[in-house]
Amino acid sequence: MTRALEGKVALITGAGRGIGRAVALAYAREGASLALCSRTKKELEETEKAVAELGAVSLVQPCDVSRVEEGERFVERAIGLFGRIDVLVNNAGIAHRAASLVELSPEEWESVLTTNLRGAWLVARAVVPHMLRQRGGSVINVSSWLGRDALTGYGAYGVSKWGLEGLTRYLSLELKSARIRVNSVSPGYVATKMTNYQGGRPEDVTDLFVYLASDASAGLTGRQLDVETWKRDLGLRTR
Numbered sequence: 001m002t003r004a005l006e007g008k009v010a011l012i013t014g015a016g017r018g019i020g021r022a023v024a025l026a027y028a029r030e031g032a033s034l035a036l037c038s039r040t041k042k043e044l045e046e047t048e049k050a051v052a053e054l055g056a057v058s059l060v061q062p063c064d065v066s067r068v069e070e071g072e073r074f075v076e077r078a079i080g081l082f083g084r085i086d087v088l089v090n091n092a093g094i095a096h097r098a099a100s101l102v103e104l105s106p107e108e109w110e111s112v113l114t115t116n117l118r119g120a121w122l123v124a125r126a127v128v129p130h131m132l133r134q135r136g137g138s139v140i141n142v143s144s145w146l147g148r149d150a151l152t153g154y155g156a157y158g159v160s161k162w163g164l165e166g167l168t169r170y171l172s173l174e175l176k177s178a179r180i181r182v183n184s185v186s187p188g189y190v191a192t193k194m195t196n197y198q199g200g201r202p203e204d205v206t207d208l209f210v211y212l213a214s215d216a217s218a219g220l221t222g223r224q225l226d227v228e229t230w231k232r233d234l235g236l237r238t239r
């Protein structure tokens, strides 16, 4: 049976745990080779072991996406090993304590915006030149419904995700003619460290990520997608 991502190389940030780890495992099952990063080496090594058990080749590297040189070095290592990057999943993200925007300190604001928005832009900035050379690729930005609506107490996180939606829109516009697709995904409420392990299972949100990485979604760009809506629509289409 042909696998959806056979021959593709995917770079996933924040792959040590949670949604990023689940996406890495789903991509490994579909035949992709993987470049995986996060800041915690031990968690990355656990993901590396799990994807190896599924037969995938992976490069793992501790890396802070908010630091220019660290991201660039990681991307260059991935290119050195695999020669290409077909899929970028900008998944690394952090939240902050529940507090209104005026209660947050400048440091709290900075760390959230720097990781969730600047980090995604920096990694895209390092990866896209390779996708341009390849004349194609798929960028998936992991957003949130808080990047499309608002909830008191989550302001800096929400603003970072609104920014990520803007980044998605602009990149998709700039890269469309080069056949590089850029979409955002709102995964829903998922049980990870970020949500104190409340919510649905990470492995239940990965199908949309596989679809967006695969040729089945060719031509789809600039879209704000939502896991629950996508699952419901898919059910309706296949009924």
Ligand SMILES: NC(=O)c1ccc[n+]([C@@H]2O[C@H](COP(=O)([O-])OP(=O)(O)OC[C@H]3O[C@@H](n4cnc5c(N)ncnc54)[C@H](OP(=O)(O)O)[C@@H]3O)[C@@H](O)[C@H]2O)c1
Pocket (backbone or CB within 6 Å): 013, 014, 015, 016, 017, 018, 019, 020, 037, 038, 039, 040, 041, 043, 063, 064, 065, 066, 090, 091, 092, 093, 094, 115, 119, 142, 143, 144, 145, 186, 187, 188, 189, 190, 191, 192, 193, 194, 195, 199
């Ligand atoms: N869980 C949900 O309900 C939910 C809902 C909507 C959106 N999301 C989004 O989904 C994404 C994944 O979150 P999650 O729920 O899976 O949370 P998580 O379990 O806390 O995982 C976050 C991942 O990002 C990594 N990370 C954080 N800062 C980083 C940095 N500066 N550089 C590199 N890696 C970094 C973390 O590893 P280190 O700490 O070791 O670096 C970890 O591997 C985030 O963008 C989040 O905003 C989650």
